């Protein structure tokens with residue numbers, strides 16, 4: 491299940507006069523904002539998400555720009571997900587607007603299940619959705635992307651694309667290898683060099699040669715190209731990663747501001763982890779220089795954590811180790827993966843005692859009740875961060 495132009499659809503529900511208009515949700519064009527989501531009317535002008543808002547306005551001068559309203563989107567997302575949960579306990583939320591459902595134990599045709607859920611979401615919440623239906627996640631996701639791309643015009647796609655069992659391989663064959671999961675620009679170039687352009691080319695290539703060239707990834711490439719994917723639908727408790735990042739409205743070289751930004755991100759991340767009863771072994775930092783070169787570095791801890799300060803210490807030290815300090819930073823982010831569902835009080839973090847965990851609990855519940863800005867660290871009060879208007883990236 492994938493919500494169609496989710497942020498835009500929510501904005502349109504709240505302001506019906508936007509219907510059929512070219513509009514985009516995202517950041518301020520004057521401060522290097524980017525398009526988070528754009529209406530299908532805007533897409534007629536080649537506007538797309540992740541594009542700088544200023545560029546979008548050049549392509550479509552009549553574009554209406556709406557600033558993001560995350561709180562509202564997350565409320566709508568919850569409402570949609572809870573409808574899905576009425577149909578299956580096996581829901582894997584991939585993002586705010588996408589989820590996999592395992593419906594193999596429902597005694598109905600999967601296409602009918604999709605149609606029923608699609609119309610229930612439309613009727614009860616008012617949002618348009620599209621579905622990809624298949625025997626596995628890989629093909630369902632590609633089917634949905636494919637179905638949505640076939641849709642032309644300014645209305646929402648509201649597609650249901652079904653790949654019947656046994657048809658996976660022939661469905662995938664004509665598509666570009668770039669539509670496979672895990673095939674980025676770089677792999678795609680590598681594959682091109684050996685004459686592989688379509689998924690079909692890849693499926694009929696010699697598996698051993700792929701392994702020689704791509705290692706273990708070659709096995710997956712071959713399997714996926716043949717429509718095989720054994721990954722189960724895992725519920726959100728078994729979620730694979732969580733992350734937070736910000737793009738600055740001007741490039742930052744101040745260590746103080748960067749560290750405070752990372753603290754803010756770690757507080758959000760820690761609170762999210764504790765909310766889900768999770769802690770993580772692997773911490774990853776991401777940073778982008780002003781020339782757009784982007785790096786990620788990660789480290790795996792001996793014990794899992796969901797502690798803001800452990801996230802900060804680990805992430806910040808990792809960042810400092812690699813940041814060249816010469817080039818200003820455009821984006822900074824921190825993420826975690828490799829989860830453990832129970833948090834142990836660890837020898838390693840003994841200095842962060844029980845009192846601190848109780849404090850987190852209180853802070854988290856205050857934020858839940860009154861919003862995330864209700865309480866901040868005293869050390870943040872004096873900082874100039876607020877004057878650096880930060881752009882959230884989706």
Ligand SMILES: [Mg+2]
Nearest residue numbers: 492493495587
């Ligand atoms: Mg979507």
